Ligand SMILES: C[S@@+](CC[C@H](N)C(=O)[O-])C[C@H]1O[C@@H](n2cnc3c(N)ncnc32)[C@H](O)[C@@H]1O
């Protein structure tokens with residue numbers, strides 16, 4: 001049992017992608033946050049980020065339906081500093097945003113270090129988030145409804161990232177630095 | 192205003208795909224059904240199917256968040272007859288189901304007439320549904336959580352179908368038969 005758990009944890013950490021992130025810009029419905037974290041876990045996102053007031057984290061922890069414990073979550077007070085901090089780490093920030101500037105989501109390179117910025121259910125990506133992002137990406141819509149559910153949009157983009165990264169061999173050898181790897185393994189084994 | 196609406200309706204009907212369907216096998220949470228119908232509308236699904244007891248349709252109509260009125264929904268009492276009826280129309284039925292028989296979801300051909308069968312939130316695809324399907328397809332999971340949210344899984348598969356169909360030119364000329372096209376246009380203009 002413990003050996004099996006250890007093997008599963010190692011197999012997961014072997015595929016975690018420290019340079020593929022998600023930044024949630026005011027996404028607040030628990031079922032959406034939960035679905036997004038499940039998707040993050042599935043495509044190997046090691047760390048997600050969220051902009052929300054301090055007291056919302058409690059909600060997230062209760063409702064992440066199992067995935068919350070496997071995807072590290074960092075919260076930020078405002079989107080501007082959050083985007084700057086990701087850019088400071090060398091990541092491109094792609095805002096999922098149906099703006100005039102938007103390019104097709106399949107045309108950008110997700111094998112380079114990047115973060116996908118998702119907007120809130122009602123008002124979408126904030127003005128500050130849209131302004132700070134390096135690019136805007138959109139998923140084509142062939143129907144009458146203007147936008148997709150946010151957890152659906154995040155998944156469509158993240159599985160395109162997964163496809164590109166798998167093709168580039170980025171899941172074939174461990175990509176976390178050894179210290180983070182072992183620290184996380186320790187935390188998962190001793191929660 | 193009316194001319195603009197007419198143009199939008201026509202542009203949508205020009206891209207509707209009568210031979211790309213979704214069959215929901217006991218999916219019952221309104222927010223999931225709603226998110227799936229939004230995705231159906233976005234990728235041009237003309238008709239969706241659902242297996243559920245007669246009295247559930249009311250829930251669906253209230254909660255489809257706008258997309259329900261643009262995607263025709265047919266309900267079925269049981270999954271076996273629903274699958275047979277789709278197969279009788281010449282469609283392949285691909286069950287999204289993490290079984291031993293499952294092949295990677297990107298390896299199947301969505302340009303041929305087909306329906307994607309999605310399982311319920313808790314128990315997944317029913318035994319009868321899994322047995323009746325022509326193939327099982329799975330989305331790769333690189334993490335610790337066993338499955339994706341059902342509306343997320345449906346979207347990842349449907350946007351792969353959209354990608355294949357766009358590459359094959361299936362959105363370039365109208366694919367609905369003229370009678371269905373005009374009948375639907377009439378219904379949308381005079382709800
Ligand atoms: C329900 S949408 C927000 C809609 C909002 N009314 C707007 O105009 O932006 C929630 C988020 O999902 C993402 N999203 C939804 N549909 C999308 C699409 N077709 N392309 C890119 N992102 C999308 C965006 O991040 C968006 O901010």
Ligand SMILES: C[S@@+](CC[C@H](N)C(=O)[O-])C[C@H]1O[C@@H](n2cnc3c(N)ncnc32)[C@H](O)[C@@H]1O
Nearest residue numbers: 287288309310314315316329330338339341344
């Ligand atoms: C939450 S899952 C059901 C989980 C259920 N415990 C089971 O074992 O099947 C709901 C539905 O989403 C779809 N789904 C979720 N993750 C999937 C994946 N990785 N591949 C294919 N389909 C998936 C399937 O149709 C599944 O029946």
